[in-house]
Amino acid sequence: MRALYLGPEGLVVRRDHPRPAPREGEALIRLLRAGICSTDLELVKGYAGFHGVLGHEFVGVVEEPTGGDWAGKRVVGTINLGCRRCPTCIGDGPEHCPERTVLGIAGHDGAFADYLTLPVANLLVVPDEVDDDVAVFTEPLAAALRIRDQVAVEPSARLAVVGPGRLGLLIAQVLALTGSRLVVLGRRAASLELPRQLGLQVGLSTEAPADAFDLVVEATGNEAGLAESLRLVRPCGTLILKSTFHGAATVDLTKLVVGEVRIVGSRCGPFAPALRLLASGSVAVRPLIDGRYPLERGLEAMAHAARPGVRKILLDP
Amino acid sequence: MRALYLGPEGLVVRRDHPRPAPREGEALIRLLRAGICSTDLELVKGYAGFHGVLGHEFVGVVEEPTGGDWAGKRVVGTINLGCRRCPTCIGDGPEHCPERTVLGIAGHDGAFADYLTLPVANLLVVPDEVDDDVAVFTEPLAAALRIRDQVAVEPSARLAVVGPGRLGLLIAQVLALTGSRLVVLGRRAASLELPRQLGLQVGLSTEAPADAFDLVVEATGNEAGLAESLRLVRPCGTLILKSTFHGAATVDLTKLVVGEVRIVGSRCGPFAPALRLLASGSVAVRPLIDGRYPLERGLEAMAHAARPGVRKILLDP
Numbered sequence: 001m002r003a004l005y006l007g008p009e010g011l012v013v014r015r016d017h018p019r020p021a022p023r024e025g026e027a028l029i030r031l032l033r034a035g036i037c038s039t040d041l042e043l044v045k046g047y048a049g050f051h052g053v054l055g056h057e058f059v060g061v062v063e064e065p066t067g068g069d070w071a072g073k074r075v076v077g078t079i080n081l082g083c084r085r086c087p088t089c090i091g092d093g094p095e096h097c098p099e100r101t102v103l104g105i106a107g108h109d110g111a112f113a114d115y116l117t118l119p120v121a122n123l124l125v126v127p128d129e130v131d132d133d134v135a136v137f138t139e140p141l142a143a144a145l146r147i148r149d150q151v152a153v154e155p156s157a158r159l160a161v162v163g164p165g166r167l168g169l170l171i172a173q174v175l176a177l178t179g180s181r182l183v184v185l186g187r188r189a190a191s192l193e194l195p196r197q198l199g200l201q202v203g204l205s206t207e208a209p210a211d212a213f214d215l216v217v218e219a220t221g222n223e224a225g226l227a228e229s230l231r232l233v234r235p236c237g238t239l240i241l242k243s244t245f246h247g248a249a250t251v252d253l254t255k256l257v258v259g260e261v262r263i264v265g266s267r268c269g270p271f272a273p274a275l276r277l278l279a280s281g282s283v284a285v286r287p288l289i290d291g292r293y294p295l296e297r298g299l300e301a302m303a304h305a306a307r308p309g310v311r312k313i314l315l316d317p
Numbered sequence: 318m319r320a321l322y323l324g325p326e327g328l329v330v331r332r333d334h335p336r337p338a339p340r341e342g343e344a345l346i347r348l349l350r351a352g353i354c355s356t357d358l359e360l361v362k363g364y365a366g367f368h369g370v371l372g373h374e375f376v377g378v379v380e381e382p383t384g385g386d387w388a389g390k391r392v393v394g395t396i397n398l399g400c401r402r403c404p405t406c407i408g409d410g411p412e413h414c415p416e417r418t419v420l421g422i423a424g425h426d427g428a429f430a431d432y433l434t435l436p437v438a439n440l441l442v443v444p445d446e447v448d449d450d451v452a453v454f455t456e457p458l459a460a461a462l463r464i465r466d467q468v469a470v471e472p473s474a475r476l477a478v479v480g481p482g483r484l485g486l487l488i489a490q491v492l493a494l495t496g497s498r499l500v501v502l503g504r505r506a507a508s509l510e511l512p513r514q515l516g517l518q519v520g521l522s523t524e525a526p527a528d529a530f531d532l533v534v535e536a537t538g539n540e541a542g543l544a545e546s547l548r549l550v551r552p553c554g555t556l557i558l559k560s561t562f563h564g565a566a567t568v569d570l571t572k573l574v575v576g577e578v579r580i581v582g583s584r585c586g587p588f589a590p591a592l593r594l595l596a597s598g599s600v601a602v603r604p605l606i607d608g609r610y611p612l613e614r615g616l617e618a619m620a621h622a623a624r625p626g627v628r629k630i631l632l633d634p
Contacts (some may be wrong), residue, residue: 004440008433075513088552093554096552156371160616234407235412243574247569248569248570249570249573250565250566250568252564253543253562253582254364254563254564256562256580256582257558257559257582259582260412260467260581260582262580263572264578264580265573265576266574267575
């Protein structure tokens with residue numbers, strides 16, 4: 001089968017990659033659509049030391065097991081595979097299992113291929129009214145929703161999302177559903193065009209006042225964006241780190257301590273609410289699609305996704 | 318009067334510093350005892366750019382106003398002086414007022430002198446059963462209690478306090494009162510002698526397992542201690558930054574985001590509960606006293622406080 005494979009020699013398109021064999025409890029899934037995420041770009045740069053098939057945002061059709069209820073179902077899937085035995089798995093789920101593998105990120109081949117495997121326990125059926133181009137946003141939208149699992153967002157709060165990128169615009173839309181005063185901040189006016197079209201308030205991050213926001217979401221993944229976000233959050237406010245950061249960065253600890261700021265790392269989120277919001281049309285995702293490539297043009301797709309200002313690039317096998 | 322003064326030329330003992338004149342609403346307080354804090358040591362190194370009389374941990378006697386209820390009262394005092402008009406002051410108190418001054422730290426002469434001034438609104442009467450050597454710990458004990466304002470500490474949680482210093486041992490004692498499994502971690506066995514004598518569990522930080530603690534309090538104030546603390550906190554756990562950090566430091570953002578760690582900056586805390594705990598004898602502070610100097614030997618006192626392993630140095634005018 002075709003697969004976008006990250007090996008020691010870098011990223012390559014393989015045409016003869018072996019089709020994965022589902023293990024007990026796993027489904028074989030034929031890919032319908034996949035999405036490229038900033039984490040995929042970081043993985044290629046060496047983040048997490050992953051070698052294997054990339055990709056963790058997908059929608060597909062279950063081919064095996066052919067018995068039972070799953071055959072032929074159109075599904076999305078959560079990406080963490082835990083041991084299912086440790087206290088973390090039993091108490092909180094697989095997201096923080098120390099033995100976990102992660103689809104297309106750690107120890108488990110991903111979705112940028114004709115076929116992938118996942119435990120059926122990870123799968124959710126996609127409602128008919130959510131088509132493939134929309135369903136492929138389930139994983140990043142769930143990640144955006146994770147913020148609402150972690151902190152109570154008061155409807156009267158002042159919110160800023162720093163970074164109007166592919167993840168930032170999902171976060172902003174999800175948080176705007178609270179009724180909060182929310183502004184999307186970017187460094188370039190051009191990057192604010194789409195959020196404005198989506199009906200979001202926008203502004204240049206450099207012009208935003210210091211200490212002005214109750215909740216700031218850092219969605220740039222770079223050190224400058226982090227410094228800007230920390231500048232913007234008010235004393236006793238909350239700063240959410242929502243992007244993949246590769247390694248260490250310098251943080252202004254004086255502001256953090258004197259301002260009693262709360263920083264919260266945030267990763268994977270709940271799929272079922274994401275599917276409900278996609279089904280209801282409460283979050284616009286189609287305007288984020290900036291390109292579409294077949295698997296064999298995967299390298300071109302990744303290069304396109306890496307360009308500044310580009311939002312979602314899809315792989316359409 | 319005598320005063321320990323930090324000027325552009327560094328720290329000096331002045332014998333003819335003018336006695337401060339209380340402004341409207343302020344009391345003139347004669348010093349009975351003061352304590353040296355790590356923040357004082359940082360201020361001398363240039364933190365916050367403060368010039369003036371140092372000192373913010375004190376107990377004293379009100380000399381003026383001579384009318385009203387305050388004359389002759391033995392008092393401690395909160396250290397933030399807000400504008401009392403802004404939404405922050407009205408809603409949350411003066412601790413985060415953007416116009417605030419801070420006793421001995423920012424824009425208001427401090428307590429390392431024969432006399433100091435503070436608004437009477439900042440004062441609390443010290444109960445008779447709390448003597449001066451104990452009462453002088455009210456401010457740092459309140460700072461330790463601030464943690465319990467900010468996060469719910471479950472009695473069944475696993476807690477670590479990193480840094481068995483003058484502040485760390487107050488934090489550890491306060492948190493141990495929750496009934497939690499708490500360990501005080503240090504880098505040198507000698508530093509763990511006192512916490513062991515205080516009945517606290519102790520361990521070497523380098524030997525403590527990664528990801529093992531629900532709540533970690535960073536009380537070293539240095540970058541190595543911060544890195545160690547972040548290593549120790551479990552996924553979805555909380556890391557409290559309780560020390561004065563001067564400027565920026567490098568932080569492992571991958572652990573922060575992937576582990577969904579919560580970092581909370583923590584500063585000044587509630588005085589009334591601190592006085593109650595001192596009055597009840599629930600927190601041992603006398604064993605922390607490592608030295609005592611008159612004001613004119615203030616430079617010697619500061620040098621003593623800066624030595625590794627030294628806990629509280631008092632100024633006894």
